[in-house]
Amino acid sequence: MNKIPFNKSPVVGIEIDYIREAIDSKYLAGDGVFSRKCEATLENMTGTKKALLMPSCTAGLEICAMLVNIQPGDEVILPSFTFVSTANAFVLRGAKVIFVDVEADTMNISPSAIKAAITPRTKAIVVVHYAGVSCKMDEIMGIAATHNLFVIEDAAQAIGNSYKGKALGTIGHLGVFSFHETKNITSGGEGGALLINDETFIERAEIIREKGTNRKLFLRGNVDKYTWVDVGSSFLPSELQAAYLLAQLENKDKILQRRLELWKTYFEKLSILEKSSLVTLPIVPSYSSNNAHIFYLKCKDIEERTALISYLFERGVMAVFHYIPLHTSKCGLELGEFIGEDINTSIESQRLVRLPLFYELTNEEVSYVCENIIKFYDEIKNGRI
Numbered sequence: 001m002n003k004i005p006f007n008k009s010p011v012v013g014i015e016i017d018y019i020r021e022a023i024d025s026k027y028l029a030g031d032g033v034f035s036r037k038c039e040a041t042l043e044n045m046t047g048t049k050k051a052l053l054m055p056s057c058t059a060g061l062e063i064c065a066m067l068v069n070i071q072p073g074d075e076v077i078l079p080s081f082t083f084v085s086t087a088n089a090f091v092l093r094g095a096k097v098i099f100v101d102v103e104a105d106t107m108n109i110s111p112s113a114i115k116a117a118i119t120p121r122t123k124a125i126v127v128v129h130y131a132g133v134s135c136k137m138d139e140i141m142g143i144a145a146t147h148n149l150f151v152i153e154d155a156a157q158a159i160g161n162s163y164k165g166k167a168l169g170t171i172g173h174l175g176v177f178s179f180h181e182t183k184n185i186t187s188g189g190e191g192g193a194l195l196i197n198d199e200t201f202i203e204r205a206e207i208i209r210e211k212g213t214n215r216k217l218f219l220r221g222n223v224d225k226y227t228w229v230d231v232g233s234s235f236l237p238s239e240l241q242a243a244y245l246l247a248q249l250e251n252k253d254k255i256l257q258r259r260l261e262l263w264k265t266y267f268e269k270l271s272i273l274e275k276s277s278l279v280t281l282p283i284v285p286s287y288s289s290n291n292a293h294i295f296y297l298k299c300k301d302i303e304e305r306t307a308l309i310s311y312l313f314e315r316g317v318m319a320v321f322h323y324i325p326l327h328t329s330k331c332g333l334e335l336g337e338f339i340g341e342d343i344n345t346s347i348e349s350q351r352l353v354r355l356p357l358f359y360e361l362t363n364e365e366v367s368y369v370c371e372n373i374i375k376f377y378d379e380i381k382n383g384r385i
C-alpha cells in the first residue's frame with residue numbers, strides 16, 4: 001500500500017477549462033463573471049440574502065468583526081476548541097475573546113456555557129460547526145436575542161450542511177465558509193465566502209471589501225463617481241480562484257456523495273471498536289445533516305492517541321490530531337479568558353484523532369486504515385503496546 005496522506009486537494013477535472021476561459025477573457029481581478037456566478041450559486045444553494053467571495057475564511061471573519069463594529073473592550077464569546085482565525089479576527093479589532101466549553105458529543109459550543117459567560121460588555125457570539133455538524137442554533141439564537149447580541153457562524157467546515165433543514169451559515173446575522181484545500185470544496189487552495197443574512201450589512205460589506213470605497217455602487221450606476229467613504233481593505237479573490245471554485249460548486253453533489261460513502265465506511269468498519277468500548281465514534285444529532293467533512297475517533301486518552309498516530313504513521317497512514325484549545329495557547333492566555341469550567345474542551349480534544357478523508361481516497365485505502373486501527377487495539381489487548 002502506498003502512503004496515505006491526510007488530505008489531497010479535490011479536483012473534478014473541469015477546473016482547468018474554467019481557468020483557461022478566465023485567462024482568455026483578459027479579466028482576472030475580483031468580481032468578474034466567475035465570481036458573480038459563484039456568488040449566485042451560493043445564494044441559491046443556501047438562501048442567504050447576499051454571498052460575497054473572500055480571499056479566505058479568515059478574511060471573512062475579519063470583515064464580520066468590522067461589520068458588527070467590534071470596539072476595544074468588547075467581549076466576544078467563542079469555543080476554545082477552534083482554529084485561531086475564529087479568535088484573531090476579533091482580537092484584531094480590540095476585543096477580548098471569551099472562551100467557553102464545548103459539548104463532548106459534538107465538540108460544539110455549549111449553549112449553557114455561552115449564557116453563563118455573558119456580561120454587559122458582550123457584543124457577539126461566534127459559533128463553530130465542528131466537522132460540519134451544526135451547533136444548537138435555536139438555543140443560541142434565543143440567547144442572542146434576549147441579550148441583543150450578534151451571532152456569527154464560523155461555517156468554515158459546514159458547506160452543504162443544515163440545521164433543521166436551514167443551511168448552516170444562514171442562521172446567524174453573518175456566516176463564513178472556507179474554500180481552503182483541506183475543506184470539502186476549494187477555490188484552488190485558498191478562499192472563502194461571507195454570507196450576509198441581515199441585509200442591513202450588505203452595503204457596508206461591499207464598501208469595506210472595496211478598500212473603503214463605494215466603487216460597487218458606482219459600477220451599478222447608483223453614484224456618478226466613486227470615492228473613499230469608510231475604512232476598508234481588499235477582500236476580493238481573483239477570477240482564477242473563482243473559476244476553480246465554480247467547477248467545484250457545479251460538482252458539489254458528486255464530491256459530497258463520495259465523502260459520505262467514505263465516512264460511512266469508516267463508521268461501519270470501526271463500529272466493532274466502539275461496541276467493545278475501545279473508542280468513541282462521531283455523533284451527528286438528528287437536527288443536523290452530515291457533510292462528511294471530518295471523520296474522527298476518540299481514543300481513551302492522549303497517550304493512547306499518540307501511540308495510535310505513530311502506529312499508523314509507521315504503516316504509511318497520516319492520521320492527525322486537531323486544535324490545541326486556544327485558552328491554553330500563548331496568545332489565548334494573553335488576549336482571552338476561559339469562563340466557566342473546562343469540563344470537555346481539554347480532555348475531549350486530547351482524545352480526538354482525524355483519519356484521512358478526501359475526494360480521491362479509495363475504498364482499499366479506507367479498509368487498510370481501518371484494519372490497522374483494529375490491529376492496534378488487538379495489540380493493546382495482547383499487551384504488545
Ligand SMILES: *Cc1c(COP(=O)(O)O)cnc(C)c1O
Pocket residue numbers: 056057058059082083085086128154156157177178179180190191192
Ligand atoms: C479552516 C478554518 C478556518 C480558516 O479558513 P481559511 O479559509 O484557511 O482562512 C477558520 N475556522 C475554522 C473552524 C476552520 O476550520
